[in-house]
Amino acid sequence: MKTPLFLIIILMAACVYAQDASIKKDGSTYSIELPAVRPELKPGDGKERTEAMCNICHSLDYISMQPQLSRGGWTAEVNKMINVFGAPMSEDDAKVIINYLTIIYGKKD
Numbered sequence: 001m002k003t004p005l006f007l008i009i010i011l012m013a014a015c016v017y018a019q020d021a022s023i024k025k026d027g028s029t030y031s032i033e034l035p036a037v038r039p040e041l042k043p044g045d046g047k048e049r050t051e052a053m054c055n056i057c058h059s060l061d062y063i064s065m066q067p068q069l070s071r072g073g074w075t076a077e078v079n080k081m082i083n084v085f086g087a088p089m090s091e092d093d094a095k096v097i098i099n100y101l102t103i104i105y106g107k108k109d
């Protein structure tokens, strides 16, 4: 089946129009501002340090969406962030954060 020429012209015009919509005449592009979604963690000793250290690479949702882990589980998780992904934190930071995560987001048993 042959595509009618007028359809091709309309498609090309649409492309030119669509490009015009996102690129200004001076060549710069439009930008939009998205709302900052920064979920907070539950209150507890070590919350601030956890928010500061665990929000560098990803959302804090990664913490709040985990199942309730045991102390061993949170220790392994924090160690993985440090040893595998290179999370920059001191031993003291890690201790405070593991305590916080175990008490606030840990298994209640």
Ligand code: HEC
Pocket (backbone or CB within 6 Å): 050, 053, 054, 055, 056, 057, 058, 062, 063, 066, 077, 078, 080, 081, 085, 086, 087, 088, 097
């Ligand atoms: C240096 C970057 C970095 C920092 C800092 C960091 N993480 Fe992560 N984290 C990652 C990466 C990379 C992943 C894997 C992401 C993926 O698979 O989509 C991840 C995934 C996770 C997950 C999901 C489960 C998993 O094991 O993949 C949890 C929970 C988590 N991080 C917790 C933490 C906590 C708690 C802290 C603070 C102690 C932290 N992260 C700090 C890089 C980091």
